[in-house]
Amino acid sequence: MTTLLDYCSLVRSKNAGPFTLTFDFMCHDQDTYDALVATGFLNKSLFATLYGVEPDQILVVNHPLALAVKVSLPRPTVQGALHDPDCYAGQQYAPLMDMAVAVASA
Secondary structure, eight states, X not given: OOOHHHHEEEEEEEESSTTEEEEEEEESSHHHHHHHHHHTOSOHHHHHXXXXXXXXXXXXXXXXXXXXXXXXXXXXXXXXXXXXXXXXXXXXXXXHHTSOOOOOOO
């Protein structure tokens, strides 16, 4: 099974302000970046399903010079609100880690 860690040297989530959650996927090298982008795994539909956000509220940006993909979306709960389970949003990437990433066919 291929996972994000097969492509990425760093996977993280964090706040981008009190209302926005952002994910960074930084790849090992150019080949793994190209392969990850080719899979189409990091898409709006995936994040909409996992985080209960409308796809049109999600921004997926490929950064080829940085060998990275950034995904931003509204936080499910405003930072610091009474029912905010992860104030710094540092745990939000966890559901992605065990998911199988289909290898793009050549």
